Amino acid sequence: MRHLWNCFCRELGLIKESPRYLILLTAGILFSYVFFLTFMHEGQPENLPIAVVDQDGSYLSRRLCHEIDATQGVVVVAVYNSHSEAREAMQRQEIFAFLEIPAGTYSEVLDFKTPHLALYSNNAYLLAGSLSYKTLSTIGKLTSAAVQREVMRKKGYSEDQIMGMIQPIEIDAHLISNPWGSYLPYVLTTMLPGIIGVMALLLTVYLVTNEYKLKTEKIWLSTAGGDMLKALIGKLLPYTCWFTLLGVVGNIVMFGFSHFVCLGSFFALSVALLLFVMAMQSMGVLLAGLIPDQHLAVSIAAIYGMLSFSMSGFSYPVVSMPPALQAFSYIFPLRHYYLTYADVAMFGATFTQYWSHLCWLLCFLIAGCIGGLLLNRLAKCDSNKAAIEC
Amino acid sequence: MKSFWHNITAGLKDIYDVFTLELYRIFTDGGVMLIFFVGSLIYPLIFGAIYKHECIQNLPVAVVDDSQSASSQRFIHKLDATPEVNVDFHCNTLAEAESLMRQRKVNGIVYFPNDYSDRLAKGETARLCLFCDMSSFLYYRSVFAGASSVMLDEMKHIELERYAMAGVTGQDAETAITPVPYEDVKLFSPAGGFTSFLVPALLALVIHQTLFLGIGILSGTAREEGQTVAIVPERLRNRSVYRVVIGRSLAYMMIYIPLVAIDLVLLPRVFGLPHIGRLGDLCLFFLPFLLATISFSMTVGSFVRQRDTGILVCIFFSVVLLFLSGVVWPRSNMPLFWKYFSYLFPSTHGIQGFVRINSMGAHLKQVQFEYQMLWVQSGLYFLTTCLLYRVKFFKYKDGAVCI
Numbered sequence: 063m064r065h066l067w068n069c070f071c072r073e074l075g076l077i078k079e080s081p082r083y084l085i086l087l088t089a090g091i092l093f094s095y096v097f098f099l100t101f102m103h104e105g106q107p108e109n110l111p112i113a114v115v116d117q118d119g120s121y122l123s124r125r126l127c128h129e130i131d132a133t134q135g136v137v138v139v140a141v142y143n144s145h146s147e148a149r150e151a152m153q154r155q156e157i158f159a160f161l162e163i164p165a166g167t168y169s170e171v172l173d174f175k176t177p178h179l180a181l182y183s184n185n186a187y188l189l190a191g192s193l194s195y196k197t198l199s200t201i202g203k204l205t206s207a208a209v210q211r212e213v214m215r216k217k218g219y220s221e222d223q224i225m226g227m228i229q230p231i232e233i234d235a236h237l238i239s240n241p242w243g244s245y246l247p248y249v250l251t252t253m254l255p256g257i258i259g260v261m262a263l264l265l266t267v268y269l270v271t272n273e274y275k276l277k278t279e280k281i282w283l284s285t286a287g288g289d290m291l292k293a294l295i296g297k298l299l300p301y302t303c304w305f306t307l308l309g310v311v312g313n314i315v316m317f318g319f320s321h322f323v324c325l326g327s328f329f330a331l332s333v334a335l336l337l338f339v340m341a342m343q344s345m346g347v348l349l350a351g352l353i354p355d356q357h358l359a360v361s362i363a364a365i366y367g368m369l370s371f372s373m374s375g376f377s378y379p380v381v382s383m384p385p386a387l388q389a390f391s392y393i394f395p396l397r398h399y400y401l402t403y404a405d406v407a408m409f410g411a412t413f414t415q416y417w418s419h420l421c422w423l424l425c426f427l428i429a430g431c432i433g434g435l436l437l438n439r440l441a442k443c444d445s446n447k448a449a450i451e452c
Numbered sequence: 453m454k455s456f457w458h459n460i461t462a463g464l465k466d467i468y469d470v471f472t473l474e475l476y477r478i479f480t481d482g483g484v485m486l487i488f489f490v491g492s493l494i495y496p497l498i499f500g501a502i503y504k505h506e507c508i509q510n511l512p513v514a515v516v517d518d519s520q521s522a523s524s525q526r527f528i529h530k531l532d533a534t535p536e537v538n539v540d541f542h543c544n545t546l547a548e549a550e551s552l553m554r555q556r557k558v559n560g561i562v563y564f565p566n567d568y569s570d571r572l573a574k575g576e577t578a579r580l581c582l583f584c585d586m587s588s589f590l591y592y593r594s595v596f597a598g599a600s601s602v603m604l605d606e607m608k609h610i611e612l613e614r615y616a617m618a619g620v621t622g623q624d625a626e627t628a629i630t631p632v633p634y635e636d637v638k639l640f641s642p643a644g645g646f647t648s649f650l651v652p653a654l655l656a657l658v659i660h661q662t663l664f665l666g667i668g669i670l671s672g673t674a675r676e677e678g679q680t681v682a683i684v685p686e687r688l689r690n691r692s693v694y695r696v697v698i699g700r701s702l703a704y705m706m707i708y709i710p711l712v713a714i715d716l717v718l719l720p721r722v723f724g725l726p727h728i729g730r731l732g733d734l735c736l737f738f739l740p741f742l743l744a745t746i747s748f749s750m751t752v753g754s755f756v757r758q759r760d761t762g763i764l765v766c767i768f769f770s771v772v773l774l775f776l777s778g779v780v781w782p783r784s785n786m787p788l789f790w791k792y793f794s795y796l797f798p799s800t801h802g803i804q805g806f807v808r809i810n811s812m813g814a815h816l817k818q819v820q821f822e823y824q825m826l827w828v829q830s831g832l833y834f835l836t837t838c839l840l841y842r843v844k845f846f847k848y849k850d851g852a853v854c855i
Contacts, residue, residue, distance in 0.1 A: 086761065090768040097772055100787060107785040152639070153814035154821075155804070158782065167632070176627055179634035185641035186726070186811040188649040190782035192593075195636065202634035209631040226575040230610040231603050233582050235596065238553075240586040245781075248589055253771065260767060268760050357483035357669070357759060364665075364763050365491060368770060372502050378646055379588050382508045387501055404587035409554045 065287035069296020072285050077300065083268070084304070087261045091308055094257050098250050099320065105244030110194045111139040113160040115148050120168035126205065130161070135197035152184050159183040159194035161201070171209055179205070189245075239323040239408040247322040251407070252376040252400045254312050255335060259342040259396055260367035262305045266298060266346025267363040270437065271356035279441045290438040291431070298343050302336070309335040317407070325410030334402040337423035341395035344430025351436030370396040398422040463695055470699025477670060478703065483759075484666050492662040492711050499654050500723045506645025507535075508594045513560040514541035514549040521569030527580070527606055531562065536598035549583075559585040560595035575614060590646065640812045641726055648726050648811065653779040655715050656741075656806040657770065660799040663708060663742075664749040665766040671753030672761060693841040697750065697834065704746045712738050720810060729809040733816050737805050740826035744798035747833030754840040777803035801825045 077084055114130065116123045131138045139157060142148045148160040162180040170177040179202055183195035207228045214224045240247050273279045286293035310332050317324040324331065346363060353359040372378070373387070374396040380388055391397050402419040405411035478484050515531070517524050532539040541558060543549040549561045561583040571578040582599050584592045608629060615625040641648035717734065720727040756765070775781055776794035783791065783804075794800040805822035808814040816823055 083761075083764075086764060090764070094768065094772065097790075098775075101775060101790050102781055103787070104785055107782050109785075110782060111784050149639075150818060153808055153812050153818040155778075155783065155808065158784075171631060174627060174631075176631060176633055179632060181634050181636045182639050183636070184812070185638045185644050186649060186807055187779060187782060188641075188644070188646065189780065190784075191638075192644065195638070199634070199636060202632075202636075205632045205634075206630045210628065213628065213631070223575060226577055227611060227614055229577050230572060230607050230614070232577050232579045233599060233603055234579050235582045235584060237584050237586050237592065243586075243592070245589075248586070257768065257771065261764070264760075264764055264767065355482070357481075357673075358486065360760050360763055361483045361486050361491075361669075364767050365494070367767060368495075369498065371771065372499065376588060377590075378503060378650075379508060379590055382505050382590075383502055384504055405554075405556070408585075408587050409556075411554055415554060 065285065065289065066292050066296045069282070069286045069293055070299055072282070073297050073300050083265065084301075087265060088304075088308065091254075091258055091261060091312075094254060095312055095315065098254065099246070099315070102245050102249065105242055105246050107190060107193060108134055109137040110135060110159075110190050110197075111157050112136045112194050112198065113140040113142055113148050113151060113157045114138055115142045115145055115160055115162040117143070117165040118163045118167040119165075122168040122171060123163045126161070126163065126201065129204070130198070130201050133197050133201070136194050148182070152182075155187075157184075158187060158190040159198055161198055239325060246320065247316070248376070250316055251322065251403055252374060252396070253371065254316075255309050255338060255399060255403075256371055256374065256396045258305050258309050258312070259338055259399075260370065262301060262339050263342040263346045263349075263367050264360060264363050265301060266343045267350050267359050268356070269297065269301075270294075270347060270350040271354070271359050274354060274440065274444070275356050277444075280445065283441055290434045290441070294347060294430070294434050294437070298347075302339055302343060305339045306332075306336045309339065322407075324407040326406035326412075330406050330413070330416070331403065334399055334406070334420060334423070337420060338395050338399040340430075341398075341423045341426035344426045344428075344433065345395065347433035347437070348429040349433070351433035351440070354440055370394040373397060374400045376400045392422070395423060395426055463692075466692060466695040467699040467702070470696050471702050474670075474700045474703035475706075478666075478707065481670070481673065484669050487662050487666045487669065488707060488711070491665070492658055492715060495658045495662075496651075496655055496715050496719050499651055499658075500719065503647040503651055506643045506647045508590050509535050510538045511536060511559045511591060511594050511598075512540040512557065513537045513562060513595060513598075514543050514552050514558040515539050516543045516546050516549050516561065516563045518566040519564040519568035523569045523572050523578075523606075523610075524564040527564070527602060528562075530602045530605060531598060534598040534601060536594040536601075553583070553585065559591040560599075562599060572610060640728075647723075649779075651723065651725055652720060652807050652811050653774065653777060653803050655719060656803045657774055657777070657799060659708070659712055659715055659741075660745050660773070660797075660802055661766060661770050663704065663745050664752070665763060667704065667746070667749035667753045668756050668761075668766060669759050669763065671750070672756040672759035675757050676759055693838045696841060697747075697837050700750065701743070701746050701834075705742060708742055708746075712742065716806060716810070726811040728811070728813040730813075730815070733809050733814075734806075736816060737809055737819065737823060737826075740823065740830050741798060741802040741805070743830040744826045744833065745802065747830055747837055748798050750837040751833045751840060754837065754844065773797055773799045774803075776800055779803055779807055795825065798826060798829050801829070 112130070114127050116127070127138055127141065130136060140151065142151070145162060148157070151157050152160065160182050162182065164177060167177040167179070181195070181198050181202060183198070184191040210228055211224055214227060219227070237243055273282050282297070283290065283293050286296055313328070313331060313335065316322050317328065345366070349359050349363050349366070353362060373391045373394045375391060380391045380397070383391070398419045402416050405416040405419070478488065515528050517528065528539055531537060537560065541549070541552055543552065546563055549558070552558045553561060563581040563583070565579065565581070568578045568580060582595070584595050586592055611629045612625055615621070615628055620628055638644050716738070717731070776790065776797065777800050778786065778794070786794070801822040805819040805826070808819050
């Protein structure tokens with residue numbers, strides 16, 4: 063225990079000597095929190111710019127414009143005369159969708175013919191395109207419903223009968239744990255801990271390889287009484303505490319101040335965060351053990367770290383990836399943190415349901431132990447080499 | 453006149469020397485080689501594999517049918533037939549379905565209340581409940597899309613029945629139900645898939661980030677080795693920063709032109725991503741994109757004091773840059789501060805321009821703003837790089853730092 067404590071104190075001393083990295087990383091993490099919380103503060107984009115191509119120029123088309131403008135989702139920023147103008151505006155990214163009302167629409171409605179409206183949405187920008195499409199298609203349906211209602215009123219149906227005719231089925235959608243359909247909880251709850259994890263990973267690789275690069279590994283080991291495991295724990299513990307603290311504070315901001323839904327226990331989430339940081343550090347130790355060259359190790363860690371955002375499956379589900387990659391996703395701790403988060407916060411799961419994810423996170427500690435063995439061998443090799451040279 | 457020519461040839465020779473030295477440094481640095489060649493080629497391949505399937509299909513959902521009627525069963529059959537969802541579980545109670553959802557065996561629940569068919573029979577509005585798994589937005593999108601397409605189909609079916617009861621049939625009934633039909637055209641990515649939307653943006657980001665990271669590492673290494681910002685031939689020390697900056701830029705350009713051709717021209721065709729842009733427009737657009745990225749990276753790189761700082765900065769900014777580019781979150785809805793902040797980075801304009809030319813078939817005229825901004829950035833960052841190099845060269849002029 064004394065060795066562990068010595069190692070811990072030595073690392074604190076090192077931080078005090080050159081706190082630049084820790085300050086840089088902490089500033090980066092704080093910046094991401096501020097960035098993401100302010101960047102998407104709307105939750106779901108509102109008032110997306112769209113256009114109307116009005117070739118009819120009638121009472122009906124004018125009224126449609128106003129109706130569209132009055133919805134929350136979109137705002138009509140321009141009325142064009144031709145399709146090509148609107149398409150070019152879309153390519154300039156001035157609008158995300160447009161509604162084309164062909165000439166003679168109103169008179170055809172009055173004649174009981176069926177005029178066709180056309181609705182174009184830009185799917186190259188998935189979120190904006192599909193949201194504006196959704197609003198416009200609602201308007202399209204409502205247009206039909208409005209005409210239908212007028213006709214039926216004239217025929218003498220009662221209002222209830224009319225409603226039954228126009229809308230025989232209604233879907234009552236319940237969005238579990240995110241009733242607003244907001245993007246914030248969806249992106250932030252996994253992305254921000256992910257950034258913390260990647261920082262912890264990179265820092266671990268850097269710090270451990272740095273001992274070998276500066277040839278201080280013997281001093282480091284001797285502080286821990288020659289035990290690599292103690293040396294590693296003592297060295298990495300200050301960072302484990304710090305990153306977990308940052309993560310928990312972040313979660314308090316998200317689930318407390320920003321009112322994201324957390325149905326389960328916050329404590330469980332914090333434990334998951336602690337295990338996640340430890341898992342990332344363990345992977346860092348493994349990488350440092352496998353690749354003694356500092357530059358190469360940090361580069362590889364960067365590639366691995368960046369992939370964990372995609373492989374966690376919070377944006378694009380893992381089940382839709384090719385089977386080989388699905389198996390590959392298990393070696394990314396962020397995947398297991400995301401699953402724990404979804405279980406605990408979104409579904410209010412109890413320990414019996416989410417324990418397996420925590421076990422997976424614990425398994426990563428084995429990787430850390432293997433990394434420790436490799437590092438130990440490396441230290442011995444180095445000292446042997448030094449002895450031979452002497 | 454003679455001295456003029458002499459100056460020109462001397463300048464070209466200096467540039468050539470810097471250029472070859474930089475290439476030598478790139479090819480002898482394992483980390484940089486890894487980032488430049490492996491990173492910029494492996495990442496796109498991995499992304500291509502991860503996002504191979506455009507849409508999510510056959511998501512498992514549970515159905516709770518309290519109504520037990522012909523109409524609810526018809527709805528369920530149709531739901532099962534949609535490409536988006538599969539009805540994998542028929543539960544007796546909502547609690548049972550809920551526990552399936554908690555075990556993550558289903559991503560949605562469709563619940564028919566016991567008055568579902570009664571209301572339909574009475575000609576009223578029947579209601580059904582849909583519970584969506586929100587742990588990923590794509591689950592929600594698929595479950596909702598599946599259920600609403602069936603709802604629209606069923607509605608038409610029921611409306612036709614009701615009009616028939618009122619004595620209206622055939623074409624008259626069709627016209628009465630949808631007097632103003634609409635056609636929807638999903639432009640530029642007909643399947644509405646995630647892949648066609650995200651991967652082109654990621655490809656452009658990979659080019660930006662690997663270049664930025666590589667240059668950052670090279671600058672950091674130079675500083676770690678006790679140099680100024682760049683290693684230059686001895687006779688060029690303390691003079692002519694322009695030659696140094698141009699020489700280095702040319703080296704990166706030479707390496708990145710083939711990489712851009714592979715990542716941004718070849719790979720969209722190999723992966724079957726949208727690629728309706730004209731090649732000429734793309735090439736004209738890549739030129740300022742590369743120039744701006746290189747000068748931007750050299751400017752930022754001259755602040756990097758250690759090799760690994762560059763990596764940390766880059767990693768952390770990758771995610772932020774993707775959001776700032778306005779592909780994920782629409783630019784019209786960005787807070788003003790972040791919108792202007794995003795103008796600082798070549799990636800913002802590069803990604804926007806590339807997506808619009810490549811995926812939306814825009815001409816250079818339609819990406820005029822991005823195109824001009826990239827040239828402005830190239831010029832501006834070139835000047836800042838020269839300025840910073842000059843300051844740093846002067847700082848070490850007394851020969852405190854030698855090779």
